[in-house]
Amino acid sequence: MPELKERVDRLEEAMMRLVYIQQKTEMEIQALKQEMKEFKDEMLEFKNEMKDFKDEMKEFKDEMLEFKNEMKDFKDEMKDFKDEMKEFKDEMLEFKNEMKDFKDEMKREVRRINKQWGELSNKLGTIVEDIVLPATRPIIKKYFKCDPDTLMANVEKKLNGKTEEWDVIAICKDKLFLVEVKATPRVEYIKQAKEKATKLKEFFPEYKDKEIILIFASLSIKEDILNKLTKEGIYAMAYREWEYMDILNFEEVKKISLEN
Template identity: 30%
Template sequence: MERLERLEKLVKELYPECQWAKSDLELLKDITSDLVMSALEDRQNLKELHAALDRPEKMMEEDRRRAEKDREWMRKKWGEMAQRLGTLTEDIFAPGIPYLVKRLGYKIKKRMLDVEYKKDGRCNQYDAIVVAEDKAGKEVVFVAEVKSQLRAGHFEEFRKKLKNLPFYEPEYAGKIVPVLAAFKIPESLIAPANRRGVLLVRMGGEYLEPLNPEVLK
């Protein structure tokens, strides 16, 4: 709960445009509280079930059904929370990508959020696309994918999505800079990101900060 409250305070102070996300944070905290209470109740139900081994079969069956119903409710809430958290993360990170690109010394030409392409049976969604120019006037296309917590498997998933982008936008071919943004990025993933030329971004003192800006050189 404290981490969510710190996140709310950080977003409010560093990026006023995201203050409307407060209701989402409060909802997430409510869902988390419900999950904790459900888990405690489920644990108590299981204890009662074990203690009832010498009770009539009918009563034991009722206990089993009640425990399974509670577990099903909890699984549903976990799914809702995971989906809500993913949406909230995108809402916080994606709008900041263009500003980060500008701070890195690029001139913004075009910015797009939550871009979805459908063509010839293919379909891909991109959290943020920023078309920019470097100091030499060369066009660069920053394509960002937002995650709550970055994992090694995300590199390959993102690579496949990036491979499809020139299929929708041929003019982007050879200009793409991959960006993976997340609240939590393990230090062990920085070296793989450097090898793949992927810019890593996380929350920092200036709202968003790059972990490995050297990949842009």
């Protein structure tokens, strides 16, 4: 009997272990199933995400293809634009060259006409009225910053039985300009012009408070005469390269005046 009881006990123990193992196995199987389910769910989610990613990549590729096509069209347009700009630049360069030739031709023609007009005025004795007088006002405005109130040509006045003549007189608020004109400038004419300037206030006492500015004018002035005028502090007015009447030594005379 004791032996039988011992066998029964071992059998019960074995059965309990078997039940335990079975229950443990079932728990592990359930846990495994749960893990598998979670894994499948994750895989499904990943699959869906991959599908969305593929769709996005496809959309991106389509957009890139469209952008590539647009860039190709843009490049083609830019190439056409560059070609058009090159043609335009070539045309503008050609036009510029033509305009330069035209301007050079016009300058030559202006010089020729001015020279002929000056020679004709010399012959007719109308150099003052035709050339010097029309140029006096703009030259005074340009260099002396005043617009003459009075501008007279071939001024003649008598005083105490004496008669004096001046070619051009221009009057500003505080300045009186005397423009003496010579068809053929000579050194001795410079002294005569200075003497005429000194007589102005004698014959026109109403202008005694004004500064007298002497301008020696001709169609052209040689370098030696120009240098003499500059040393004397006298402005020289003549054609500049037969293009326009101008003061040829303004800065030099102005510098001398400031030094004195």
